[in-house]
Amino acid sequence: MTSKILQVKNISKSFAGVKALDQISLTINEGEIVCLVGENGSGKSTLVKIISGVYSPDNGEIIINDHSYKKLTPIDSMREGVQVIYQDFSLFPNLSVAENLVINEHLSSGKKFVNWKEFDHIAAKGLAEINVSIPLDMMAGDLSTADRQLIAITKATLAKARVIIMDEPTTALTQKEIHSLFNIIMDLKKKGISTIFVSHKLNEVTEIADRTVIFRNGKKVMDQDAKTLDIKTMEWYMTGRELDKSGIQFSHVNQQTEPLLEVENLTLQGKFTNVTFSLNPGEVLGITGLLGSGRTELALSLFGETPANSGEIRIEGKTVSIKSIQDAMNNRIGYVPEDRVIEGLFLDQSISDNVVVRVINKLVNHLHLINPQSISQVSNEWITRLEVKTPNGNLPAKSLSGGNQQRLVLAKWLASDPKLLILNSPTVGVDVGSKASIHELIRNLANQGMGILIISDDVPELMQTCNRLILMRRGKITNEFKRETITEELLNKEMVANRSGMVQ
Amino acid sequence: MKNSNVGYKSTIDKQTLLLLGIFTILMVFFGFVEDSFLTNRSISSMAIQLPEMGILSLAMMITVMIGGINLSVNATANLSAVLAGLFVLQVVPQLATDGNGGALIVTIILVALLVGVLTGVFNGFLVAYLNVPPILATLASMTVFTGIGVGLTKGQTVTGFPDALGMISSQSVFGIPLPFFVFVGVSIVTHVLLKYTTFGFKTRMLGTNPTAAKFSGINNKSITMKVYVMSSMLASIAGVLIMSRTMSASNAYGTATYVTLTILIGVLAGVISGKGSVINVFITVLILQVISTGFHMLLAGVKGSAFFKDFVWGILLIAIFIINYFSRSRNKE
Known part of the structure; x- marks a missing residue:
C-alpha cells in the first residue's frame, strides 16, 4: 500500500569546506508525516533546499515519483509535486486571497486575460478542500498569521502537491491554531499527500509525526517510528548530551521585600481590563493565554508602546506614569520583543x-x-x-x-x-540547546534580583522558568498558579478549558 | 580564541577603495591626454564649481540614510539665497554699501541658515509628525519653497550686490579657492556628526530598522526632525556659495538637474538606509567634476560635447553597479 514518493540517496553538500550534509539518505512514503528535527545548523534547511531545488547537492541522487535527478531545479521540484511552505509564506500582501491562490496557476497557464469568476471558483474550491473558510476578497496582508498559513497550504494543494514541506510552521501560532493546523495535516494524509514537518518543538513532533528523523551536524542520527520515541530520547539525539531539567534551581523570592512592580486595575480599551498583579524582585512571573487574550498588549502597555487608559502602575511603591517607551526606560524597564x-x-x-x-x-x-x-x-x-x-x-x-x-x-x-525585564516569547525559533541556556540565564538574572515577566504560550518553557503563572483570557486575568502547585498537564488543561470557552 | 574582537570599524570600506581607484585612473588619463588639465587654472576652476554640488549631496545623503529623501535641497538653497539677498538689499540696505563687506557676508550667512532651519522644520514636521512619505513631502515643499521665492522676486533674478559678496568665491588660500575649503570643512563636520556623535549613531540605527529603533528607546521623530533640519541648513550653505559665485540670487539655479545629480552621487557613493560615508560622497563629487571638466576640455569645440559628460556619468554609474554586483556575489560564496 505504501509507495515511495520521494527518496534522497547519499546526499552530501558542503559550503566553503564545511559539510552541511553528510551522506544523507531519506525516504518519504505516500501519505506519511515525517518530522525533521535538529538544532540550528544541523542541516535540516539545507536538505529542504536541496529537495526543493534551491541548492544542488555535491553528490548523491534524488528520486521523485520514480524519476531520478542528480540535481533539481525549483521548476522540476514543483512539477514533481514538491511544495515548500516557508516561514514567511511567500504571499503577496497587497493581493486578495483569491488572487494569491490562483496566481501561480494563472501565470503558468500563459493566459493573457483574467477571468475573475474563474479565479473565485478555483480559490473557493481549493479552500473547501481543506475545510477552511476565509473571505476571498480579503487582502492577504490583513489576514492573521494562521490564516496566511492556510492560504499557503491551499496554494500548495492547488498546485497538486504530493509532498508539502512545512518549515517551522507553528512558530507564530497559538495552541488553538496549531491544533487546527494538525487537523489539516491529517486530512492531507488521508488524501495521500505527505508532509515533511520541520520543527524545534518536540511536544508537537510527538503529537503529529508518523516517523521522526533527527539531524545532528549534517548527519542523520535517527530515523524511526515516532511512537517509540520520547522527548528525552529526541533531545539526546539532537544535542548529543542530556538536558537535565530535574535539577533546575529556581530563584528564591524574598516575599518580605517591597514588590518591584504593582499593577492595579490597568485597562486598555478593547485589549485588557482591570489587570491587577504584583511582581517581587527576583521573581519570574509568567503571563500566558491564547493569542488575543491581551498578554502581548499588556506587555506593550507596561513598556509604554501602547499606554493604558486607566489604572495604576507602581514601581518600588512609587506611582509612575508610563506614557512612552522613554518613560518605561527611565523607570528601568526593558522589553525583549517577540519578533527579534x-x-x-x-x-x-x-x-x-x-x-x-x-x-x-x-x-x-x-x-x-x-x-x-x-x-x-x-x-x-x-x-x-x-x-x-x-x-x-x-x-x-x-x-x-x-x-x-x-x-x-x-x-x-x-x-x-534594567530592574524589570519583560520577555515576550523569548525562545521562539531557538533550538533546544540554546533554549535551555537562555532559560538558565533568565533564572540567573532573577537570582541576582531582577524582576522578570515572561509572556509566552510555550508551556514547558513557563514551567522551567517561572515562579508564578498568570493565565489571561479575553483581556482579563482568570487564574493564578504557583509553580509548585501546577504541572505541565494541568496547565495545558487549563488552557484547553479556556479554549473551549472561546468557542462560544 | 573565542570572541576576540578588534576595534570599532577599523577596516577600510571597499567602496572607498573602488572610488579612489576610479578617481586616480581619471586623473592620470586626463593628465596625459590633456596638457592643460593639471594646470593651476583648471584645478582652481574645478575647486570653485564642485563645492556647491558637494554640499547639496551631503544634504541629500543624510536624509537617504534614514530611509528618506530630500527633493527640496536645491529649492532650499535658492530660497535661502533669495531671502538673504532681499534682506540685505531691502531691510538693511546700509550693509549693501561698500566697506561693510564682513558684516554683509555674516548677515547673509545668518539669514540663509535661519531659512535653512525653518525649511528643515517644515520638511521634518511633514515627514516625522504627519507621516507623509518623504518623497511626497519634499516634492511638495520643493514647489512651495520655489513658489515663495518666485512670489517675492516676481520671477526676477536678485542682483545689485556689492562686490564684497564675491569675496567668498574669489578668495584663495595657497592657490585653492575658499569654497573648496568650505566644502572640506562642511564634510568634516558632517563626518564627525555622523560617525562620532550619538545623533549619528541613532541616525544609522533608525535608517537600518525604525521599529527596532523605537523599541530601543530612540526617539525616531526627534532624530528625523534633526536630520531634515541639518539637510536644509547644508542646502542653505550651498545657496550662499552659489550666490557668491554668481553675484545674484534666483529661483532658477540648478533646479531638477542638481537634485538628480545629488541622488546620482549618493547612489555612486553607496549611500543607503542606515549606511553612508561622507568620504565616499566627497570622492564621488571629485570624480564627477573631473569627468565634467576633463571631457569639456577634451571635446572643446565639438558639437554636443556637453551631452557626452552626462553619457559618461551614466556609464560610470552602470559600471559601479556591475563591479558591486560581482564583488557582492563573490562575498557570498
Missing part, C-alpha cells in the same frame, strides 16, 4: 552597535563624541557574558544564528541594567 528580526535587532549593523544601542548616550567623552574604545569594551563584555558565538563583534548581526541573535537582543537590554 523586526523589533529587536539592527541586522545590517554590527553586533557591537546592537549591544550598545541602549547605552550609547553614556559612551561619550567630555566633548560628547562617541568613544569607539568604550563601545568595543562594553560590547565585548556582553558578548562574552551572554556567550554570543561570533569571531568578531564588527560582523553584522545578521551573521548570527537564531539562538545567538536572541542572546544579542538580551545583551542589548541587559547592558542598560
Whole structure:
C-alpha cells in the first residue's frame, strides 16, 4: 500500500569546506508525516533546499515519483509535486486571497486575460478542500498569521502537491491554531499527500509525526517510528548530551521585600481590563493565554508602546506614569520583543552597535563624541557574558544564528541594567540547546534580583522558568498558579478549558 | 580564541577603495591626454564649481540614510539665497554699501541658515509628525519653497550686490579657492556628526530598522526632525556659495538637474538606509567634476560635447553597479 514518493540517496553538500550534509539518505512514503528535527545548523534547511531545488547537492541522487535527478531545479521540484511552505509564506500582501491562490496557476497557464469568476471558483474550491473558510476578497496582508498559513497550504494543494514541506510552521501560532493546523495535516494524509514537518518543538513532533528523523551536524542520527520515541530520547539525539531539567534551581523570592512592580486595575480599551498583579524582585512571573487574550498588549502597555487608559502602575511603591517607551526606560524597564528580526535587532549593523544601542548616550567623552574604545569594551563584555558565538563583534548581526541573535537582543537590554525585564516569547525559533541556556540565564538574572515577566504560550518553557503563572483570557486575568502547585498537564488543561470557552 | 574582537570599524570600506581607484585612473588619463588639465587654472576652476554640488549631496545623503529623501535641497538653497539677498538689499540696505563687506557676508550667512532651519522644520514636521512619505513631502515643499521665492522676486533674478559678496568665491588660500575649503570643512563636520556623535549613531540605527529603533528607546521623530533640519541648513550653505559665485540670487539655479545629480552621487557613493560615508560622497563629487571638466576640455569645440559628460556619468554609474554586483556575489560564496 505504501509507495515511495520521494527518496534522497547519499546526499552530501558542503559550503566553503564545511559539510552541511553528510551522506544523507531519506525516504518519504505516500501519505506519511515525517518530522525533521535538529538544532540550528544541523542541516535540516539545507536538505529542504536541496529537495526543493534551491541548492544542488555535491553528490548523491534524488528520486521523485520514480524519476531520478542528480540535481533539481525549483521548476522540476514543483512539477514533481514538491511544495515548500516557508516561514514567511511567500504571499503577496497587497493581493486578495483569491488572487494569491490562483496566481501561480494563472501565470503558468500563459493566459493573457483574467477571468475573475474563474479565479473565485478555483480559490473557493481549493479552500473547501481543506475545510477552511476565509473571505476571498480579503487582502492577504490583513489576514492573521494562521490564516496566511492556510492560504499557503491551499496554494500548495492547488498546485497538486504530493509532498508539502512545512518549515517551522507553528512558530507564530497559538495552541488553538496549531491544533487546527494538525487537523489539516491529517486530512492531507488521508488524501495521500505527505508532509515533511520541520520543527524545534518536540511536544508537537510527538503529537503529529508518523516517523521522526533527527539531524545532528549534517548527519542523520535517527530515523524511526515516532511512537517509540520520547522527548528525552529526541533531545539526546539532537544535542548529543542530556538536558537535565530535574535539577533546575529556581530563584528564591524574598516575599518580605517591597514588590518591584504593582499593577492595579490597568485597562486598555478593547485589549485588557482591570489587570491587577504584583511582581517581587527576583521573581519570574509568567503571563500566558491564547493569542488575543491581551498578554502581548499588556506587555506593550507596561513598556509604554501602547499606554493604558486607566489604572495604576507602581514601581518600588512609587506611582509612575508610563506614557512612552522613554518613560518605561527611565523607570528601568526593558522589553525583549517577540519578533527579534523586526523589533529587536539592527541586522545590517554590527553586533557591537546592537549591544550598545541602549547605552550609547553614556559612551561619550567630555566633548560628547562617541568613544569607539568604550563601545568595543562594553560590547565585548556582553558578548562574552551572554556567550554570543561570533569571531568578531564588527560582523553584522545578521551573521548570527537564531539562538545567538536572541542572546544579542538580551545583551542589548541587559547592558542598560534594567530592574524589570519583560520577555515576550523569548525562545521562539531557538533550538533546544540554546533554549535551555537562555532559560538558565533568565533564572540567573532573577537570582541576582531582577524582576522578570515572561509572556509566552510555550508551556514547558513557563514551567522551567517561572515562579508564578498568570493565565489571561479575553483581556482579563482568570487564574493564578504557583509553580509548585501546577504541572505541565494541568496547565495545558487549563488552557484547553479556556479554549473551549472561546468557542462560544 | 573565542570572541576576540578588534576595534570599532577599523577596516577600510571597499567602496572607498573602488572610488579612489576610479578617481586616480581619471586623473592620470586626463593628465596625459590633456596638457592643460593639471594646470593651476583648471584645478582652481574645478575647486570653485564642485563645492556647491558637494554640499547639496551631503544634504541629500543624510536624509537617504534614514530611509528618506530630500527633493527640496536645491529649492532650499535658492530660497535661502533669495531671502538673504532681499534682506540685505531691502531691510538693511546700509550693509549693501561698500566697506561693510564682513558684516554683509555674516548677515547673509545668518539669514540663509535661519531659512535653512525653518525649511528643515517644515520638511521634518511633514515627514516625522504627519507621516507623509518623504518623497511626497519634499516634492511638495520643493514647489512651495520655489513658489515663495518666485512670489517675492516676481520671477526676477536678485542682483545689485556689492562686490564684497564675491569675496567668498574669489578668495584663495595657497592657490585653492575658499569654497573648496568650505566644502572640506562642511564634510568634516558632517563626518564627525555622523560617525562620532550619538545623533549619528541613532541616525544609522533608525535608517537600518525604525521599529527596532523605537523599541530601543530612540526617539525616531526627534532624530528625523534633526536630520531634515541639518539637510536644509547644508542646502542653505550651498545657496550662499552659489550666490557668491554668481553675484545674484534666483529661483532658477540648478533646479531638477542638481537634485538628480545629488541622488546620482549618493547612489555612486553607496549611500543607503542606515549606511553612508561622507568620504565616499566627497570622492564621488571629485570624480564627477573631473569627468565634467576633463571631457569639456577634451571635446572643446565639438558639437554636443556637453551631452557626452552626462553619457559618461551614466556609464560610470552602470559600471559601479556591475563591479558591486560581482564583488557582492563573490562575498557570498
